[in-house]
Amino acid sequence: MTRPDAHGALREELTRLHLELPRNGLVTWTSGNISARVPEGLLIKPSGVTFEDLTPDGMVLTDADAQVLHPGLSPSSDTATHAYIYRHLPDVGGIVHTHSPYATAWAANAREIPCFLTAMADEFGGPVPCGGFALIGGEEIGAEVVRVLRGHRSPAIILQNHGVFTIGPTARAALKAAVMVEDVARTAYLATQLGSPVPLAQADIDRLHHRYTHVYGQRPASPDSSAPAAPVAPASTSLQGEQHA
Numbered sequence: 001m002t003r004p005d006a007h008g009a010l011r012e013e014l015t016r017l018h019l020e021l022p023r024n025g026l027v028t029w030t031s032g033n034i035s036a037r038v039p040e041g042l043l044i045k046p047s048g049v050t051f052e053d054l055t056p057d058g059m060v061l062t063d064a065d066a067q068v069l070h071p072g073l074s075p076s077s078d079t080a081t082h083a084y085i086y087r088h089l090p091d092v093g094g095i096v097h098t099h100s101p102y103a104t105a106w107a108a109n110a111r112e113i114p115c116f117l118t119a120m121a122d123e124f125g126g127p128v129p130c131g132g133f134a135l136i137g138g139e140e141i142g143a144e145v146v147r148v149l150r151g152h153r154s155p156a157i158i159l160q161n162h163g164v165f166t167i168g169p170t171a172r173a174a175l176k177a178a179v180m181v182e183d184v185a186r187t188a189y190l191a192t193q194l195g196s197p198v199p200l201a202q203a204d205i206d207r208l209h210h211r212y213t214h215v216y217g218q219r220p221a222s223p224d225s226s227a228p229a230a231p232v233a234p235a236s237t238s239l240q241g242e243q244h245a
């Protein structure tokens, strides 16, 4: 099959990234999806296809209003939500949606995930917010995601009675946030079972978040450095602050 567009490398990356959803325990059966912004609109998982059956050519290209641009598989039923987010948050280059169990358990209680952990302050800059209930299919979910996340430090939102949306400059960055939100949701849940977890002070959250987003991680070596330069990942795969050691 001839590729219907010039997004071959991105189609392959999206296929690989989707395999990380079941690998990290974030999805069941065909639920969950990842998209990436492209000049025409977006590329997204086809609807109802299991993760091991996904192929690069099966990723669905739509315009900015979620209308399919080439004949083929139908796009994810969440495509209108993704399109709405891209139209309203111009810095977003990738979006992930899951019903990952611990984060969604907080959503079922309509509770934000409190900021009990330094890793949460690093990654989310505070609690992970919980948006209101919105029905699936139209633009209501996208509107709620945009309402809460516009100008917010958190790249993740949990939606009441539903699940998780994460955003990032790339699909890979959004996937990292989806993995991290489930991890902190699990730890926060366990902490609440043990007793009364201690929230971090706002001033400490601010300091941790600033350090993580401005100082932490590998920096490119200076040109005159005598030390061997660390390999610099391409921008599309660079995860700022990925290493936690």
Ligand SMILES: [Zn+2]
Pocket: 097, 098, 099, 162, 163
């Ligand atoms: Zn969903």
